[in-house]
Amino acid sequence: MEAPPLDEAFAVPAAEDQLERAAKGLRERGYAVHIVDGPEDARALVSALVPVDKEVFTASSETLRTAGIAADLDESGRFRSVRAQLAELDIAAQIRMGATPDVVVGSVHAVTEDGIMVAASASGSQLASYAAGARQAIWVVGAQKVVADLDTALRRIRTYSLPREWVRLQEVYGQPSFVGKILILEREMPDRGTVILIRSEIGF
Template sequence: MSIEPIPADLSFAVPGSEDQLTRAAKGLTERGYTAHVVDTPEQARDLVRDLLREIGTDKVVFTANSETLRVSGIQDEVDGSGEFRSLRTELAAVDPQDIRTMIKAGAAPDVIVGSVQAVTEDGVLVAVSASGSQLGPYAAGAEKVVWVVGAQKVVPDLETALRRVWTYSYPREHERWRVKGMESFVGKLLILEREYQAGRATVVLVRTEIGF
């Protein structure tokens, strides 16, 4: 049986304006996050590398499944360079059927690097997942969190952020799996209103479109 595509609202692929990025960075800062704005995915990759070095190369780093990390080269940088302790590399020796071991290891890594599906102009983050494996570490399990977020994910408010999830991010992810003969779905949704621990979470906003 063929898997039907889901139409995506391509208006959500348009990068936000400089004013929107400025407001989002300000909103994030006021909500307890460290915010950076960079021009390109390459600059984001370099900044993430520097941040991970500052945190410590002895720390275990979990790269969440993310088109943003893949396209920017951050996933390869963390998991393939040998400079950092990659959780994915360490779990390569675990039996793929031993799901509980992998879930437990990913639930509380020293650091998680990933992305979100939307950021509001006043600094609220929205992340979605099929399995939810990255959402626990995002919320509290990881000691440090770094999110890399394309400018097209900056939206005016939470209502628009949720609409972006269902009409753009989900259809794009569904299409990515459809060409492999599988379906995607939204299994878990996390709304991050504020970070309670100063210095724990960093958001790197990229002025270009990257990721879903």
Template structure:
């Protein structure tokens, strides 16, 4: 899908860029814990980065999902470029670019996936949407361990608001970036995570600072 790079920017609802207050974050953390997510709340992105680094194993393959939160926090570079971790993306860099199926398979069942979501409700639901859906399978079941880094601006009161945040804030931001490159994006698949069925499988690190979109 290609478009003119000069297309007018889409409207972004900036109300969803404001970090939630401490009480809302505390309610979300409680809701996540009740849904079997190991949950941490930290004050800053720097603290979240340090905590996630401590949580991630050094001897298992880690896939970094396409996530602005992961990229902006520095964790993407830590894992994929630093040499300290076993990076799936580093392995993919050496794969045959024509073998798309092999690349999809490597990313579908990593030992660990690190990523983010587009919204967290105050009762602990996680909502994430994707153009291709490549990270959704590992989030749901394909990965042995999942770690989500989530900024405070993604905490919303309920599921209806979460879906509205995706459509009116996250999606137009992505589409505007893609339009500047002469292409476009869309909501291909949306995953609503209601509860983690395995103990200690999924961890959510909530930071009181905003990060990502």
């Protein structure tokens, strides 16, 4: 099986005015928003935002891995990492812990200029915590994921995120990927969600 066609146009970081429009839209929809210059800034900010006395779940994310955020939260010993505990649990317990952590840190595949976020997943393992399961949610998002509207966001999943993840899984596990579930985040409850927009390209 071959990977789906890749649209490289979705790898281009958004301009500053697009980022500002997305930040404004997100704030109007209930999110706290930070715009930072690069991955290291996002990494430092996440470490400052995540409480050290609460359980934190890192959703599978190339953005978190590449920025070093996943390693900070799961391997440094400073935080109560859910993922660090999962290997010792059965599958049912792993799913429950990942669905209802105190804090989830992850990413999304697209953010529209009016503040809608879209996340896709094969298994859906991170989507429960994104939608409602976690008491606090933090999303770290590269500038190339900012798009004009929801139709474009959904097209980005199919023509950029999926092909990139397909290739990654083939290289790591020898198997293709697929879109199993899509979550559309239109609005957030007060004081729950934080979005960190990075001015550079990172993740899929």
